[in-house]
Amino acid sequence: MRTRTFRPWPSFILFTLTLTLVCSGLVGCTTNAATGKSQFNMMSREDEIKLGEEAKPQLIDQYGGRIDDAYMQAYVTEVGMRMVPFIEGDYGELPWEFIVLDSDVINAFALPGGKVFITRGLLVELEDEAMLAGVLGHEIGHVTAEHADKQVSNQMIFSGILIGASVAAGFSDDDLVQVGVPLLVGVGGQGFLLKFGRGDELQADSLGMRYMSRAGYDPAAQRDVMVVLKEASGGGSGSAGSGGRPPEFLSTHPYPETRIDRINKALEKDYPPSVRASLARDRPAYQQNVIGRLPDEEQ
Numbered sequence: 001m002r003t004r005t006f007r008p009w010p011s012f013i014l015f016t017l018t019l020t021l022v023c024s025g026l027v028g029c030t031t032n033a034a035t036g037k038s039q040f041n042m043m044s045r046e047d048e049i050k051l052g053e054e055a056k057p058q059l060i061d062q063y064g065g066r067i068d069d070a071y072m073q074a075y076v077t078e079v080g081m082r083m084v085p086f087i088e089g090d091y092g093e094l095p096w097e098f099i100v101l102d103s104d105v106i107n108a109f110a111l112p113g114g115k116v117f118i119t120r121g122l123l124v125e126l127e128d129e130a131m132l133a134g135v136l137g138h139e140i141g142h143v144t145a146e147h148a149d150k151q152v153s154n155q156m157i158f159s160g161i162l163i164g165a166s167v168a169a170g171f172s173d174d175d176l177v178q179v180g181v182p183l184l185v186g187v188g189g190q191g192f193l194l195k196f197g198r199g200d201e202l203q204a205d206s207l208g209m210r211y212m213s214r215a216g217y218d219p220a221a222q223r224d225v226m227v228v229l230k231e232a233s234g235g236g237s238g239s240a241g242s243g244g245r246p247p248e249f250l251s252t253h254p255y256p257e258t259r260i261d262r263i264n265k266a267l268e269k270d271y272p273p274s275v276r277a278s279l280a281r282d283r284p285a286y287q288q289n290v291i292g293r294l295p296d297e298e299q
Ligand SMILES: [Zn+2]
Pocket: 138, 142, 196, 201, 204, 252, 253
């Protein structure tokens, strides 16, 4: 078995180098159907799906396994799948999965190829179905904007794993499994590629609001998710806090103030009250299908 020493490049260097490569005639420059922007990406849809499938069981293991409640799992899947028909391009054809992890950690994340995860710890913090759609929609946005794919491609090229002819040919299965999976999963589920920069987070918020509103959910719930999580981290008034340690979702999805501000601006501009009036929050369904099914001490 081959082993490789791998050291990630600082993201600002990658960003600069990527900019110089994007649309300079190099293979792998495509227009993303969700964002409408050109991007440099060596991964085919098959690569994305394979990478997601390979990394999925490792992340599930590291987050305490799947939740032992098929009914709640089916409900979360239903809410996620409700947004899939509204995804751009061919992303809707990915093998989407929305997996509830049996972990107290407050987190949600996604893998390339349409694998979305949310922990029981984060579900407890949410109050209605629209907020759940907000979290899942945000994660769908990371997948459709191909944020992780972009970083895996960059890291493999600039660390010399893909060079010359292999750039033109794309990844080998061996590269994907031996290099891509550890990049995404890391140790203790803390793969650094699951931590995105400010621009990627704002873009995922924006895409999430688009998907949830198209599926009939009030996008104001996206802001409420951020507010609730900020309070759970001890950053809000009257909060119970969590020992001053921010929820993992906030440390892997940073910049709550910036994001709340941007979400508010998007609500004003793109989702005025007249538009939102017909969109749902659906608190009773969420309370019944999620909160009411959790152990009493968590409710
Ligand atoms: Zn995110």
